Amino acid sequence: MATEENNIAAPGNGSQSVSQQGFVYLPLIVGWLVPGGGHFLLRKWGRGALLSGSILAMFALGLAMQGKIYAGAHDILDILGLAGDLGNGLLYFVSRIAGWGADQVMVTTADYGTRFIVVAGLLNVIAAVDAHNLRTGRKS
Amino acid sequence: MTHFAAVVLFAFFASIVFGITQRETPRRMIRYGIYCFVLFVASAIVLSWVMYLIAR
Numbered sequence: 001m002a003t004e005e006n007n008i009a010a011p012g013n014g015s016q017s018v019s020q021q022g023f024v025y026l027p028l029i030v031g032w033l034v035p036g037g038g039h040f041l042l043r044k045w046g047r048g049a050l051l052s053g054s055i056l057a058m059f060a061l062g063l064a065m066q067g068k069i070y071a072g073a074h075d076i077l078d079i080l081g082l083a084g085d086l087g088n089g090l091l092y093f094v095s096r097i098a099g100w101g102a103d104q105v106m107v108t109t110a111d112y113g114t115r116f117i118v119v120a121g122l123l124n125v126i127a128a129v130d131a132h133n134l135r136t137g138r139k140s
Numbered sequence: 141m142t143h144f145a146a147v148v149l150f151a152f153f154a155s156i157v158f159g160i161t162q163r164e165t166p167r168r169m170i171r172y173g174i175y176c177f178v179l180f181v182a183s184a185i186v187l188s189w190v191m192y193l194i195a196r
Contacts, residue, residue, distance in 0.1 A: 047160050054153040061149060065141065112146045119150070123157040132160040140164055 027135045031128030033089040035059075035120075038131025051127045058120035059091055062101075067113025069101035081114070087121025144184075151180030 031038025036052025039045075067086070070082040085092050095101055105111050133139040159173025 036158060050156055051160055056154040058150070058153045065146075108143075109146070112143075116146075116150065123154060126161050127157060132172065 018128060023131065024135055028128050031131040032087070032124065035089070035091070035124050036127065038128050039134070043133050044134065045129075055088075055120050055124050055127065056091075056115050058123065059088060061114040062116030062120060063095070065113025065116065066102045066105075066107065066110040067115075067117045068103070068105050068110065069095050069117065071096065081118055084118030084121045087123075087125040088117070090134035092121070093102060148181060151177050151184075155180065165176045 025084045027038035027041050030041050034040075034052075035055035036048040036050075039048030039051060070078060073079040073082045088095075101117070102110055102113075107113060130139065155173045155177035158176045159169040159171075163169045163172045
């Protein structure tokens with residue numbers, strides 16, 4: 001069970017075990033909702049700050065370039081774009097509520113902006129999984 | 141913003157995330173981040189030239 005005490009072997013040392021308590025998926029969920037949040041939760045301040053800064057900067061640049069925030073999915077490319085955007089966690093929902101981002105891509109840089117926002121979401125998912133790996137001891 | 145500036149910014153931020161998440165020690169993170177950045181920018185330049193030559 002995820003909420004029970006988990007004994008995970010420390011990397012490189014089979015005889016020792018690291019006792020970890022609590023919900024192991026919490027860094028994954030927090031990391032998804034808030035960029036870098038999973039690392040902050042694990043007190044990895046430097047890594048968290050760099051991840052947070054990079055993902056937020058990519059998202060902000062995407063918006064500054066009049067990138068589109070996907071609201072619905074009409075074809076397969078829209079589904080992929082929406083999946084990428086959802087990776088931004090709370091940023092996506094705040095953007096939707098606040099009405100940020102362009103409705104339609106009108107200029108070339110807006111197309112780049114749309115990709116920046118999608119990639120920011122995908123990078124955020126990678127960062128959240130990394131936080132989960134740190135939590136479970138798969139990565140040191 | 142020029143297209144090349146967009147590529148450089150994209151490469152910069154993506155490389156930071158790749159470096160931190162794909163390697164374990166700070167030294168290897170930095171090296172991998174630089175490696176990714178160079179590959180991103182170099183491949184963008186090479187592909188740009190290829191597309192330019194195809195379009196001619």
